[in-house]
Amino acid sequence: MRLLTHNMLSCNIKGVTNGFPLKLEADKWVTKEVDLNADFLRGVFPKIEWPALVAAARALDYGDLPEQADGSMLTSEDFLRRFHHALLELHVEEGALVCPETGRRFPISKGIPNMLLHEDEV
Amino acid sequence: MILNVGIENLVCLLFPFLSFINSFFFLCLFFLYTIGILISFCFCVENFRHVLGIDVDPESLEIAGENVTDLELDVDFLRCDIRTLNLKGLLVDTIVMNPPFGTRKKGADMDFLSLALKVASRAVYSLHKTSTRELRFDVPQMYKFHKKKEVDIAVDLWRFVP
Numbered sequence: 048m049r050l051l052t053h054n055m056l057s058c059n060i061k062g063v064t065n066g067f068p069l070k071l072e073a074d075k076w077v078t079k080e081v082d083l084n085a086d087f088l089r090g091v092f093p094k095i096e097w098p099a100l101v102a103a104a105r106a107l108d109y110g111d112l113p114e115q116a117d118g119s120m121l122t123s124e125d126f127l128r129r130f131h132h133a134l135l136e137l138h139v140e141e142g143a144l145v146c147p148e149t150g151r152r153f154p155i156s157k158g159i160p161n162m163l164l165h166e167d168e169v
Numbered sequence: 170m171i172l173n174v175g176i177e178n179l180v181c182l183l184f185p186f187l188s189f190i191n192s193f194f195f196l197c198l199f200f201l202y203t204i205g206i207l208i209s210f211c212f213c214v215e216n217f218r219h220v221l222g223i224d225v226d227p228e229s230l231e232i233a234g235e236n237v238t239d240l241e242l243d244v245d246f247l248r249c250d251i252r253t254l255n256l257k258g259l260l261v262d263t264i265v266m267n268p269p270f271g272t273r274k275k276g277a278d279m280d281f282l283s284l285a286l287k288v289a290s291r292a293v294y295s296l297h298k299t300s301t302r303e304l305r306f307d308v309p310q311m312y313k314f315h316k317k318k319e320v321d322i323a324v325d326l327w328r329f330v331p
Binding site: 048049051052054055056057058059061066067079081091096135157158159160161162163164169 | 219221225227230231234243245246247248249250253254255256257
């Protein structure tokens, strides 16, 4: 699971209102290099919840993102490179996503988060 | 290679649709209800940048994972029942899916479709069973209730715009 996917997911338990962002607990992660596409990064930037991305990247020991970001920073090549790395090159292999409201843990195994709910959560 | 099943047909069929949608697709999400044979199609279109594959069945996810590794594609997977899927906002541009045909449980395909239309902002491509043989869909025996070893099922590909 890449952090772009993490940035889209929120807790799906019935009745939960503040299910975003899911807290990332990572036990194992890997880095896979991919080509940087500046147009994609500029297009996707407005859809990203920045604080959630910063927090998730920190959980993977990547602290090179600024606390806050705005559209004007997208002209900086250095910023784009860091954004690209955090968003698309870090893959969480083992760990869990934790609901901020209920504390329910959704395990991540072999890179795949399991968000299947129990019967009483639907 | 399960991913190769029927793909050439599918891609040919889809390209006329796609030629005029050349703007920015950032995300494609599809439901691997059977197995993600549609993944390759997503990567035929250069503008697809992020693909998320969703299924409830861990075995389907595992096979799809092996296939994308073989093809050196970048796809994220999620194990979830799409009826309870909760994505943050209208993030997804396009959905490609092969929902349950709705022949065993009437209306199952419509459940998937109404959900997909809530999540996608641009288009939903969906395979549905039909009597008009536009596209042959090779279905290997995958479930216990499948009596024949392998059958050809005629399906239509629909494009829905929310």
